[in-house]
Amino acid sequence: MSSLERRLAAVVGRNRVTTTKTDRLIYGFDAGRGRFLPEAVVYAESAEEVAAVMRLAGELKVPVVPRGAGSGLTGGALAVHGGIVLSLTRMNRILEIDTENLLAVVQPGVVTAELQAQVEKRGLFYPPDPASKEFSTIGGNVAECAGGPRCVKYGVTRDYVLGLEVVTPAGEIIHTGGRTLKNVVGFDLTRLFVGCEGTLGIATEITLRLLPKPEAKKTMLLFFSSIDGAAESVSAIISARIIPATLEFMDRATLACIRGRTEIDLPEECGAALIVEVDGCREWLDGEAARVMAVVAGRDVIGSVVAETEEESERIWQMRRAVSPAVREQAPDCFNEDIVVPRSKIPQMIRRLETLSVESGLPIVNFGHAGDGNIHVYILTDLREAGMEARVDALIEQVFAAAVELRGSISGEHGVGLAKARYLDMELSPDTIAYMRTLKRALDPDNILNPGKIFLRGRDDE
Amino acid sequence: MNNVLVQKTPGRHNVLEDFADAIQRCVRCGACQAYCPAWSAGRREGDVARGKVAVAAAMLAGELGRGAELESAARQDISLCLMCGSCTCGCPNDVPTAEIVGAIRREVAAEAGLSAVGVGVAALLGSKTLMRGVAAAGAALAPLMMEKVPESSGLRLRFPLDRLPAVGERILPAPAGKSLFARLPERIEGQPGRPKVAFFAGCAITWLFPQIGEKMVEVLVRLGCTVYLPKGQGCCGMPALSSGDGPLVSRLASANVRAFAPLNVDYIITACASCGSGIGEYYHTMGGDSAILAKKVVDFTVFLEEEGVCERLAALPRAVKRQKVCWHDPCHLKNRGILAPPRHLLAALPGVDFVEMEGASRCCGLGGTFSVHHSEESLLIGEKKVEGVQECGAELVATACPGCVMQLETSLCRAGLPARAVHLLELFGEAELAALAND
Numbered sequence: 001m002s003s004l005e006r007r008l009a010a011v012v013g014r015n016r017v018t019t020t021k022t023d024r025l026i027y028g029f030d031a032g033r034g035r036f037l038p039e040a041v042v043y044a045e046s047a048e049e050v051a052a053v054m055r056l057a058g059e060l061k062v063p064v065v066p067r068g069a070g071s072g073l074t075g076g077a078l079a080v081h082g083g084i085v086l087s088l089t090r091m092n093r094i095l096e097i098d099t100e101n102l103l104a105v106v107q108p109g110v111v112t113a114e115l116q117a118q119v120e121k122r123g124l125f126y127p128p129d130p131a132s133k134e135f136s137t138i139g140g141n142v143a144e145c146a147g148g149p150r151c152v153k154y155g156v157t158r159d160y161v162l163g164l165e166v167v168t169p170a171g172e173i174i175h176t177g178g179r180t181l182k183n184v185v186g187f188d189l190t191r192l193f194v195g196c197e198g199t200l201g202i203a204t205e206i207t208l209r210l211l212p213k214p215e216a217k218k219t220m221l222l223f224f225s226s227i228d229g230a231a232e233s234v235s236a237i238i239s240a241r242i243i244p245a246t247l248e249f250m251d252r253a254t255l256a257c258i259r260g261r262t263e264i265d266l267p268e269e270c271g272a273a274l275i276v277e278v279d280g281c282r283e284w285l286d287g288e289a290a291r292v293m294a295v296v297a298g299r300d301v302i303g304s305v306v307a308e309t310e311e312e313s314e315r316i317w318q319m320r321r322a323v324s325p326a327v328r329e330q331a332p333d334c335f336n337e338d339i340v341v342p343r344s345k346i347p348q349m350i351r352r353l354e355t356l357s358v359e360s361g362l363p364i365v366n367f368g369h370a371g372d373g374n375i376h377v378y379i380l381t382d383l384r385e386a387g388m389e390a391r392v393d394a395l396i397e398q399v400f401a402a403a404v405e406l407r408g409s410i411s412g413e414h415g416v417g418l419a420k421a422r423y424l425d426m427e428l429s430p431d432t433i434a435y436m437r438t439l440k441r442a443l444d445p446d447n448i449l450n451p452g453k454i455f456l457r458g459r460d461d462e
Numbered sequence: 463m464n465n466v467l468v469q470k471t472p473g474r475h476n477v478l479e480d481f482a483d484a485i486q487r488c489v490r491c492g493a494c495q496a497y498c499p500a501w502s503a504g505r506r507e508g509d510v511a512r513g514k515v516a517v518a519a520a521m522l523a524g525e526l527g528r529g530a531e532l533e534s535a536a537r538q539d540i541s542l543c544l545m546c547g548s549c550t551c552g553c554p555n556d557v558p559t560a561e562i563v564g565a566i567r568r569e570v571a572a573e574a575g576l577s578a579v580g581v582g583v584a585a586l587l588g589s590k591t592l593m594r595g596v597a598a599a600g601a602a603l604a605p606l607m608m609e610k611v612p613e614s615s616g617l618r619l620r621f622p623l624d625r626l627p628a629v630g631e632r633i634l635p636a637p638a639g640k641s642l643f644a645r646l647p648e649r650i651e652g653q654p655g656r657p658k659v660a661f662f663a664g665c666a667i668t669w670l671f672p673q674i675g676e677k678m679v680e681v682l683v684r685l686g687c688t689v690y691l692p693k694g695q696g697c698c699g700m701p702a703l704s705s706g707d708g709p710l711v712s713r714l715a716s717a718n719v720r721a722f723a724p725l726n727v728d729y730i731i732t733a734c735a736s737c738g739s740g741i742g743e744y745y746h747t748m749g750g751d752s753a754i755l756a757k758k759v760v761d762f763t764v765f766l767e768e769e770g771v772c773e774r775l776a777a778l779p780r781a782v783k784r785q786k787v788c789w790h791d792p793c794h795l796k797n798r799g800i801l802a803p804p805r806h807l808l809a810a811l812p813g814v815d816f817v818e819m820e821g822a823s824r825c826c827g828l829g830g831t832f833s834v835h836h837s838e839e840s841l842l843i844g845e846k847k848v849e850g851v852q853e854c855g856a857e858l859v860a861t862a863c864p865g866c867v868m869q870l871e872t873s874l875c876r877a878g879l880p881a882r883a884v885h886l887l888e889l890f891g892e893a894e895l896a897a898l899a900n901d
Binding site: 018020021023030069089109111134136325329 | 526
C-alpha cells in the first residue's frame with residue numbers, strides 16, 4: 001500500500017480507495033481523446049469526505065480531479081498531472097423535490113435523466129437536456145454548464161442553479177445562493193462555480209429551480225432544397241418572436257449519413273432539414289405551429305412532416321438521435337466542435353463552414369441546436385494519413401476564428417478543459433485571461449484542484 | 463447444403479484477439495452507464511461496459527497481464543458482469559461487451575482454473591460477505607433432486623450447493639418430482655401440413671419447472687405441430703459460458719447438435735430466453751454445426767405470434783375477472799429485439815389487463831452465475847427492478863425466462879410486495895388452449 005493510499009484510506013476507509021493498475025487505467029480517460037493515469041481513485045460519499053480529501057491533498061500537494069459520469073468531451077475529468085481522481089458517482093441521492101417552491105435538492109452524482117423522470121412524475125420540469133442526459137450527472141452538468149436542444153427556449157444549466165454547497169480547494173465547505181429566485185447578498189458565487197470545470201470548487205449539493213411541465217408539444221420536420229433556406233428560416237423564426245422549445249438543424253451531409261437508418265423518408269433533393277418543436281398549452285400549439293409554417297414558407301421548403309401523435313414525434317426524434325453514431329461511422333477519426341454564434345449569424349457561419357470544408361479538402365458535417373446558434377461541427381478524417389493532424393488543427397483553428405469573428409464563442413456547451421485550452425486566447429483578451437487566473441491562484445494557490453484545465457499551462461507555471 | 467447438420471464440429475470459441483476491432487470501436491462515450499445493471503449497483507468504472515472494454519484494450523496492448531497473470535482488480539471487474547448484453551443495445555457502436563467478457567473469462571479459467579473467474583477478490587466497495595450460510599440452503603434445494611440433474615447442467619453452476627446464499631435471501635424453486643422428460647414422450651405426431659418443431663427445454667424447465675414445459679408442448683400440440691422432445695438434449699451452456707468454462711460449452715453444443723440434427727425439424731422452440739440466446743445466439747458465434755443449429759432457434763413468443771395466436775386469443779370473450787399483468791423483458795429477449803410479441807400475447811389474453819411498467823427492459827439482476835458470485839449486487843439490482851412493478855400496480859409480472867421468474871420472485875418477496883412473478887405460458891388456461899385448435 002502506497003503512502004498516498006494509506007492516507008486516503010484513513011479518510012474514506014480502505015474499501016473506497018484504489019491504486020490498482022486496473023483502476024488507474026480505466027479511470028484514465030473520459031469521453032474525449034486524452035488519456036492520463038491518476039495515482040489513486042477515491043469514491044466519496046459525503047461533503048465531509050470530499051473536504052477531508054481536499055485537505056489531505058493540500059497537505060501532500062497532490063492534484064484532485066473531480067469526476068462524475070466521465071462523459072465530458074473536453075477532458076475535464078482527466079488527471080492531466082496525475083494525483084487523485086475523486087469519483088462522485090456514489091453521491092447520487094435526490095434529497096428533496098419541493099413541489100411548493102418548485103425546486104429540487106440533489107447530490108452531484110444524480111443522473112440528469114433520472115432527476116427529470118422523478119420531477120416529471122410530479123408535473124414538474126428540469127429543462128437542460130445535454131445529449132448525454134441518460135448517463136451524465138448533475139454535478140458534471142453544473143461544472144461544465146451543460147446545454148442541450150431545449151436551451152433555445154429554456155436556457156442552460158446556469159439558469160436553473162439556485163444554490164450550491166461547495167467544497168473549496170482548501171477543504172472548507174461553503175454555501176452559495178439558496179432556495180429563492182431572488183438573492184443579492186454578496187457576490188454571485190453560484191454563477192462563478194457553474195461552468196468552472198471543477199477548477200474552483202466541487203459542488204456536493206445542488207439546489208435546482210424547476211418549472212411546471214409543459215402540457216403538450218408539437219414536433220415539425222421541415223425539408224429545404226438549400227442550406228441557405230434552412231439557415232435563414234432559423235433566423236426568421238426567431239425574429240418573428242417565436243421561441244420554439246427546440247430548433248435543430250441538419251445539413252445535407254448529415255442527412256446523407258442517416259438516410260436509410262430512419263423510418264422517415266428523406267428526399268434526395270433535400271439540402272437541409274430543421275426539426276422545430278413548440279410546447280405549451282394544447283389549444284395554443286396548433287396556432288403556433290401554423291405561424292412557424294407561415295414564416296418558413298417561400299424559403300426553399302420542399303416538404304414537411306407535422307407529428308400528430310406521440311409516435312410520430314418520436315420517429316422524428318429517433319432520426320435526430322441517429323445522427324451522432326451515423327456520423328461517427330463515416331471516418332476513422334472524428335472531431336466534434338461545438339461553436340456558437342449569435343442566431344442571426346447562422347446563415348453566414350454555415351456558408352463559412354462550407355467554404356472551409358472545400359478549401360481544406362476535409363469533409364465537415366454540421367448539425368445541432370441552431371435555435372440558440374450552437375452548431376456541432378464534425379470534421380471527418382483519418383489521422384493515419386501523413387500530415388493529417390496538422391491539417392485538422394489548422395481547420396479547427398479557422399472554424400474557431402470564424403465563430404469568434406461573428407461574435408460567437410469557440411464552445412457553447414462542452415467547455416474548454418484540455419481540448420480547447422490552446423485556443424482560449426482567440427476569444428478572451430490577455431487581461432481577461434489574467435483576471436481569471438488571478439482568481440484561480442487566489443482560491444487555489446497550490447493548484448490542487450483540477451490542474452491543467454482551461455488555461456494552457458497548469459501546475460508548473462506558478 | 464448450408465442448412466444440413468452434419469455433426470462434424472461444434473465450432474470454436476472466439477478469443478480476445480478476435481475482438482480487437484470491436485474493442486477499437488468503443489469511443490468511451492459512457493452511454494453504457496444508462497443500461498448496465500452492474501453499474502447501477504456499484505457505480506464504479508470497472509462495473510460498466512466502458513471500463514471492461516478498457517480492461518480488454520489494456521490486455522491486448524500488454525498493459526495488463528493475460529490469463530492467470532491478469533491483475534485481481536481486473537478479474538473482479540470482468541467477474542462483475544451479468545453478460546446480459548444491455549450495454550450493447552444502447553451502444554452507438556454495437557460493442558459486444560458480453561462476448562468480450564466471455565472471452566476473457568475463458569482465457570482466465572483456462573489458465574488459472576474456473577474458480578479464478580467467478581470468485582470475486584476482496585470486494586472493493588462496502589463490506590461484503592458474498593457467501594453466507596450454506597447448510598440451510600442445501601436443504602431448500604432438495605439434494606435428492608439435484609442428484610438426478612446431470613453433472614453438466616447449468617443448474618449446478620447456478621445453485622452450487624456449497625455456495626448458496628442463506629435461505630431467506632433468495633427464493634429457490636420447489637423441486638419437481640418428475641422431470642419434463644419423464645412426463646412426456648419424445649415425439650407427438652401433429653396434423654399433416656403443420657410445422658415440425660422440436661422443443662429445447664433447458665435445465666430450469668426440465669428439472670425445476672416441468673409444468674411450464676408441459677404447457678409449452680400442449681400449446682404446440684393444440685396448434686397442430688408435430689413436436690419432438692429429444693431426450694439427448696442437454697444444457698444450452700449459458701451458465702458454463704458465464705463461468706468461463708469453454709470446454710464444457712463445446713461439449714454441450716456437440717451434444718445438442720447430436721440430439722437435434724437427425725430430427726430435421728422446421729424450428730427449434732425455446733421457452734427460456736437465456737437458452738434461446740445460448741443455442742440461438744452464442745452457438746452462432748461458434749460457427750460450424752452449432753451455427754447451423756442456431757439458425758432454427760425461435761423463441762415461443764415469436765412463433766406463437768406468427769402462428770396467429772394473438773388473433774385467436776383476442777377473439778375470445780374477455781373474462782369478467784381479470785388480472786392486472788405487467789411484462790418484464792428478459793435481457794436475452796430484449797437483446798434479440800423481441801419486445802413486441804410477448805406484449806401482443808399478453809394484451810390478447812382474455813383474463814389479462816396488460817399494463818406497461820416503468821423499466822420493463824431493466825435487467826432483473828440474476829445474470830446466470832452472477833447472482834451466486836455477486837449476491838449482494840444481484841439483490842440490489844432486483845430491488846430497483848421491482849419499483850416499477852409497485853408503481854404500475856400489477857398483480858402479476860409475466861416474463862419468459864425461468865431464471866427471471868426466480869429472481870423476480872425473490873425481489874418481490876424481499877420488497878414485501880403482494881405481486882407474483884409468472885412465466886407467460888402459465889397464463890394459458892383451458893379456454894386459451896382450446897382457442898388454439900385448428901379444427
